[in-house]
Amino acid sequence: MADSTADRLDALQQMIEQGKAVPMSASCIINRTDALALVAAARSVLADELDAVREAAEANPSVLERAKQEAAEVVRNAQEEAARLVEATEVVQAAQLRAEEVERHAAAEADALRKEADVYVDGRIAAMEAGLQKTLSQIQTMRARLASRSDLDAGE
Numbered sequence: 001m002a003d004s005t006a007d008r009l010d011a012l013q014q015m016i017e018q019g020k021a022v023p024m025s026a027s028c029i030i031n032r033t034d035a036l037a038l039v040a041a042a043r044s045v046l047a048d049e050l051d052a053v054r055e056a057a058e059a060n061p062s063v064l065e066r067a068k069q070e071a072a073e074v075v076r077n078a079q080e081e082a083a084r085l086v087e088a089t090e091v092v093q094a095a096q097l098r099a100e101e102v103e104r105h106a107a108a109e110a111d112a113l114r115k116e117a118d119v120y121v122d123g124r125i126a127a128m129e130a131g132l133q134k135t136l137s138q139i140q141t142m143r144a145r146l147a148s149r150s151d152l153d154a155g156e
Contacts, residue, residue, distance in 0.1 A: 005049060005074055008042035012081065022095070027088045039082040046071060 015035060019028030050071050056063070146152065 003041070003045055005042050005046045008038050008045055009074070009078065012038040012042070012078075016081075016085070022092050027092055029092050030085060030089065032086060032089050035085050036082060039078050042078050043075065046074060 012035060015030050015038065016028060019030040021028050050067070054067075
């Protein structure tokens with residue numbers, strides 16, 4: 001038996017340890033299909049191991065009883081871990097969907113605020129431009145009067 005139940009459980013543990021961490025929680029993201037496949041493979045290997053243990057333990061009933069207890073515990077632990085992983089994955093997916101919704105809302109709100117600020121700034125610049133145009137017109141009028149009064153155009 002090249003792949004034992006322990007090997008499969010070690011692979012499951014490694015998958016969980018290497019899963020992408022969910023910020024601000026103890027949860028992680030793992031591939032549900034891969035995790036359930038490891039649990040199914042562990043169950044399959046466990047069944048083969050139990051058959052071998054039964055054959056070896058027929059001569060000694062206490063070994064068989066101990067092996068049954070250990071096998072039941074391994075299966076229970078694997079089922080609990082699989083259930084926890086499935087639940088954690090669903091929670092993570094729901095949280096990701098909510099985060100995407102919040103991000104879209106924030107982006108839309110930021111665009112609206114940016115447009116409102118641009119409209120305000122454009123209005124202020126237009127008012128300043130009008131004021132500068134008026135001032136420039138007044139300066140041109142004063143220079144023209146000064147030029148006609150002092151005959152400044154003749155010297156040019």
